[in-house]
């Protein structure tokens with residue numbers, strides 16, 4: 001088992017600067033998820049940890065050992081690729097045992113480990129088949145088996161579930177999570193699915209255009225996004241971002257939002273030292289759909305609960321919830337209500353704003369204001 | 371039901387086109403096979419019949435004498451031992467040349483796609499360029515090199531020439547094939563702990579059958595059919611089949627033994643025909659199916 005230290009890592013392809021100084025620390029047994037939009041450099045960073053790409057500048061350390069001059073085979077890692085990369089000419093059993101064979105394990109040991117891994121992944125009956133004769137989910141399991149059988153210090157996953165259909169993806173996600181809990185291994189996992197990131201990770205690193213935006217627990221990223229990009233990336237439907245001004249009334253701070261055809265809405269803000277310097281200035285108010293609810297399902301313990309009547313533009317029932325859409329500060333706002341909330345399009349209804357969950361962003365730097 | 375569909379205009383016009391296409395193909399095939407047919411006929415006739423008869427008449431008296439003579443006793447230049455020695459010369463030249471150039475081409479293609487180094491594009495461009503240098507230009511420098519190495523006029527010398535010339539093409543073939551080979555498989559093998567040659571041997575080669583067949587057919591026919599290098603660098607008893615055939619046809623003083631010439635020509639062409647018939651079947655696609663998605 002091992003920790004991973006990524007220290008000021010840069011990567012350039014010729015003149016293209018793909019990674020611009022990434023710093024990430026992963027503790028032993030952590031499940032780190034790298035997320036970000038396509039092309040932000042997630043795979044590049046993972047390949048550098050694996051040793052498949054050279055480190056242009058900076059250092060990557062696994063268990064306190066610099067990986068700079070180590071070949072992939074010397075790093076004690078295993079990797080699961082997005083395309084699974086199963087060797088087409090070998091049987092499933094050979095695919096799984098190839099790494100052991102290359103490391104000169106004894107025949108008996110190879111057999112024993114292959115059997116126990118295939119039993120764990122329930123692919124025993126497939127051992128004699130070739131990859132071409134397997135379904136997507138089965139291939140995925142074989143690819144996992146190939147990584148597991150080596151019992152490495154670190155597992156690397158590059159979008160291992162993106163080729164599966166939705167149902168299978170959810171099942172495999174749970175299995176990977178269980179596997180992590182059972183093995184206690186250090187895992188680095190790339191995805192651009194934020195739900196996968198939230199459910200699997202103990203730590204999430206969110207990247208954009210080769211730069212780390214935020215590193216933290218899923219809870220930190222979700223509730224205290226460090227900037228607008230992170231706020232918009234995590235969560236579905238995504239956080240409502242509304243132009244507002246900060247107003248002071250009787251020593252208390254409020255976010256003032258313009259409203260169609262009626263008076264401005266004043267939402268009470270929790271006390272934060274940073275907010276004072278924005279009084280009478282424009283900010284961006286970020287509030288998640290589940291922090292705007294019908295009054296009955298609102299969090300009664302919240303000290304900054306505010307109930308306002310708003311015009312409902314549209315309602316979207318999803319079965320479990322009812323999304324009600326209204327307009328504040330000139331932008332559409334999604335609220336997440338109980339499924340049977342009696343709201344009708346075109347009419348006004350009560351909306352409960354849990355302002356304890358709200359965050360403010362500076363409109364020019366897009367960073368969170370504390 | 372069946373009557374109705376028989377009367378269907380689209381079905382009958384389909385049939386018309388099919389008949390037309392097959393007729394055309396058969397006529398073309400016969401036309402292209404005609405020379406071979408005449409060669410075969412001529413090679414089993416006696417000289418008298420050839421002189422009296424028509425090219426296309428079947429022999430009255432079938433004979434294998436011309437074949438025996440061509441193989442064992444016909445005069446090539448000054449010696450009268452048939453063409454069998456030259457046939458083996460060609461085999462001794464072709465087999466190592468094809469094997470070496472194919473193996474080197476495969477390794478080159480592997481390096482140029484999966485172990486890229488700075489300047490790999492240049493190396494490949496120069497190798498491509500090498501494919502298109504006309505033979506005549508290299509004759510003089512090549513003979514100097516062979517003389518310097520002490521293998522002028524020998525089969526070894528010819529092998530060197532053909533390997534040198536063949537690498538360009540075989541590299542081109544393998545590079546383009548391996549370019550499409552998923553690099554993730556190579557990466558997976560690297561992580562599994564396989565080295566340069568083991569990845570090549572265990573991962574790439576087992577999936578390379580189609581391109582190996584293509585390269586072998588291409589190299590085999592080119593090298594076997596080569597005349598210029600054979601005539602320039604391996605005169606006399608080391609001459610390959612093509613040169614010997616020319617000498618055989620040209621050195622018969624007195625009567626021209628067309629039947630012997632034809633038999634010798636067919637023997638000279640047989641190996642390339644055989645390679646097409648045997649290996650052509652292995653042009654299979656889709657060996658990679660299922661290894662990598664998307």
Ligand SMILES: Nc1ncnc2c1ncn2[C@@H]1O[C@H](COP(=O)(O)OP(=O)(O)OP(=O)(O)O)[C@@H](O)[C@H]1O
Nearest residue numbers: 013016018036037038039040041042043044045192
């Ligand atoms: N060999 C290369 N040469 C030049 N640029 C490259 C190379 N490989 C990757 N890049 C660039 O590096 C950037 C990051 O690529 P990377 O594959 O790491 O993205 P990613 O975050 O994994 O995206 P995705 O989610 O689509 O897989 C991209 O802009 C890509 O164009």
Ligand SMILES: [Mg+2]
Nearest residue numbers: 042043044158
């Ligand atoms: Mg990627």
